[in-house]
Amino acid sequence: MADKKQYTLMHKNIPVADIELDEATCAISAIGPVYEASHIPVGTPVKKGVIDRAALNDWWKGRAIPASRSGIKNALLELNLATTQKLLDKCLGLSLSDQYWIRPIHSDIQWSEINFFEHSFSEDVGNILFGRGSSSAQMSLMSPDNTSDGWLKKKWKIIDGKRCLIKGGSGATQQEPYNEVLASRIMERLSIPHVPYRLLVEDDYPYSVCEDFITPQTELISAWYIMQTMKKPNNVSVYQHYLNCCEAAGIPGIRDSLDRMMVVDYLIANEDRHQNNFGVVRNAETLEYLGAAPLFDSGTSLWFDKPTAMIGSKEKLSCKPFKNSHKEQIKLVTSFDWLDLNALQGIEEELRELVRGSLFIDEARCDALCRALKGRVDALTDIVNTQRTVYAVSDCRDDVKEDVTYSGSEKD
Structure with a gap:
């Protein structure tokens, strides 16, 4: 037909x-x-x-x-x-x-x-999405931009032979590209597998740039689709359901990767870690799951769309994907043993240097962001120390119980 x-x-x-x-x-x-x-x-x-x-x-x-x-x-x-x-x-x-x-x-x-x-591809669609119009009289729609996700303007470009995603910001502060780069640097300091981002400034506008971490042999499968592989019982949380689905599929290292993701998202006050911007990587030919995808897409964080006066506010920030508040979600982290928060010393000054010269982030906003970021590190430090104290006391009590049991048996 x-x-x-x-x-x-x-x-x-x-x-x-x-x-x-x-x-x-x-x-x-x-x-x-x-x-x-x-x-x-x-x-x-x-x-x-x-x-x-x-x-x-x-x-x-x-x-x-x-x-x-x-x-x-x-x-x-x-x-x-x-x-x-x-x-x-x-x-x-x-x-x-x-x-x-x-x-x-x-x-x-x-x-x-x-x-x-x-193979090379047309940049016509990407240029149009960026408001620049087509560069050729004969427009080509053969482009990976046709299948790109997300609400921010973005385009794929081949740079020095690498497939790179260029992504812009939004609103009056255009803050998302800076957030991507900062999150990348935090994860580098904490030795968390991630997609490295760098900053690009064109015509005074900031953009984040990252290389494609998928190869001709691999593919990204989002958490959303992994979670569709099994029906979620009503009495099972979204977090546990994702773990169950990954375990059933034989995907290694998921719990540890989620611990790291939730720590990063707490530090940067990420508001939009939805089920389509984290997931797993598999071999497209053998269908073997290789493990969790490196962390990416962290721009909607650090009060990106809030006025300066609300940065660092104690108001509850929205949170995804497992709880609606970071205070509750961070409780899902099963271990902080891997985490060295001393590695983040001075990270707020790295943020200050990153946004220096921005036409969109003034000094007052920069100061507020730096204070708030340091506040998040301090708050997480308190959470980690409290948990370690609780575990230490618990271990002590277990030792006492063992001693008492042993003494009792000797008297017998």
């Missing part, structure tokens, strides 16, 4: 299933034969060999640029498209986060010929 497009959903070189896309909406309107069930996107239910179409559609739509993306309305006007969903088939669904794509049903095109990891 003229209003339907036929494709095969591919996982790198492996055909997964035939699908039909509605041309008007770009939604999956039908699913044909399944060729390789083990390669169906994680968290998508399959019953009696049939893929749940609604779930696969949610996954497919989730690959598109969200409607909340900064500047997206103007970009769609320039691209002459009704929705960001219409961009998906323009790049065959290819991404720089995983190895899924769609191949026209009668095509013999190979992943090795078109993937963005090994």
